Amino acid sequence: MTVSLGKRFIAEAVGTFILVFFGAGAAAVTLMLAAGTTPSTPFNIGIGALGGLGDWLAIGLAFGIAIAGSIYALGRISGCHINPAVTIALFATRRFAGRDVVPYIVAQLIGAAAASLLFAWAVGSDAVLVGGLGATAPFPGIGYLQAIVIEAVGTFLLMLVIMGSAVDERATPGFAGLAVGLAVAGIITTIGNLTGSSLNPARTFGPYLGDWLLGGQNLWEFFPIYIVGPIVGAVLAAFLYDYLAGE
Amino acid sequence: MKCYICALEGGESEAVAVCIVCGMGLCMEHAIRKDVDVWEGGYPLPSKRVKAPLPRILCPECYAALYGK
Numbered sequence: 619m620t621v622s623l624g625k626r627f628i629a630e631a632v633g634t635f636i637l638v639f640f641g642a643g644a645a646a647v648t649l650m651l652a653a654g655t656t657p658s659t660p661f662n663i664g665i666g667a668l669g670g671l672g673d674w675l676a677i678g679l680a681f682g683i684a685i686a687g688s689i690y691a692l693g694r695i696s697g698c699h700i701n702p703a704v705t706i707a708l709f710a711t712r713r714f715a716g717r718d719v720v721p722y723i724v725a726q727l728i729g730a731a732a733a734s735l736l737f738a739w740a741v742g743s744d745a746v747l748v749g750g751l752g753a754t755a756p757f758p759g760i761g762y763l764q765a766i767v768i769e770a771v772g773t774f775l776l777m778l779v780i781m782g783s784a785v786d787e788r789a790t791p792g793f794a795g796l797a798v799g800l801a802v803a804g805i806i807t808t809i810g811n812l813t814g815s816s817l818n819p820a821r822t823f824g825p826y827l828g829d830w831l832l833g834g835q836n837l838w839e840f841f842p843i844y845i846v847g848p849i850v851g852a853v854l855a856a857f858l859y860d861y862l863a864g865e
Numbered sequence: 866m867k868c869y870i871c872a873l874e875g876g877e878s879e880a881v882a883v884c885i886v887c888g889m890g891l892c893m894e895h896a897i898r899k900d901v902d903v904w905e906g907g908y909p910l911p912s913k914r915v916k917a918p919l920p921r922i923l924c925p926e927c928y929a930a931l932y933g934k
Contacts, residue, residue, distance in 0.1 A: 619913060619914045619916070620911040620912065620914075621911055621912070626911055689908050693907050693908025693909070694904070694907045694908070694911070694912040695911060696911055697907075697909045697910045697911045698908055698909065699909060704909060708910070713910060714910065780909055784908050784909050785909060785910075794908055794909075
């Protein structure tokens with residue numbers, strides 16, 4: 619017997635709220651800090667203007683620490699997927715009940731949207747107009763298909779770490795939150811300046827909705843990148859891990 | 866094995882259980898059964914409570930120490 623679906627729904631929404639508020643919020647704040655600086659290359663849109671790759675490491679750590687905290691706080695209640703790609707990958711490998719997939723994804727989207735809207739309200743219009751609420755989009759020179767592949771590879775690593783550090787019963791207990799958080803921080807450091815390193819459809823949904831509703835950029839044309847890439851990467855990683863770890 | 870508490874009181878009775886904490890032998894009268902729920906699993910799947918709670922036998926002293934009663 620697990621905790622009721624209602625409580626798990628709330629836990630998923632809260633976990634995703636934390637992820638987007640602190641993670642995407644860190645990206646928005648970095649852009650606001652860099653406002654007015656002259657980017658050194660067209661590849662630089664502001665994040666990286668202050669500390670180079672260190673800007674992305676800081677954003678990655680904001681995501682990673684928020685994720686680790688959420689996992690330790692909520693992992694026993696809902697599983698703390700806080701990512702539709704993770705939910706779908708666990709369902710695809712028959713670890714997660716099909717009837718719970720849609721409620722989990724709805725909860726994640728609600729949590730992400732609430733985080734972006736609250737962040738915009740708390741920080742002010744610059745959070746939308748300058749920080750873009752930390753929305754993700756392909757960077758200059760990165761095509762649509764390339765962005766999908768990059769997001770897939772990033773989420774592949776994320777899901778592989780989840781499988782090896784948490785799903786596998788042979789994993790050392792207690793380290794999954796730290797391992798997953800650090801993996802996310804590392805992934806964001808590398809691919810942040812390529813696609814924004816969403817790895818998570820809900821993480822992109824929140825800022826997109828907030829920007830769209832509050833007068834920021836309309837970025838919905840890029841949303842399929844952040845649906846297809848993460849889901850493909852996560853599902854591939856889950857199946858590959860099962861194959862590698864199986865007898 | 867005899868019941869330790871009965872022996873302290875000057876009586877004698879056969880022990881039917883052992884306190885899981887201190888190992889004291891206990892008769893039916895002095896054994897306290899305190900069942901515990903067991904949860905298994907966790908991130909990235911919700912924890913599950915196993916269907917039946919696990920039985921756990923305590924002596925009155927350990928029960929009082931653990932639960933303050």
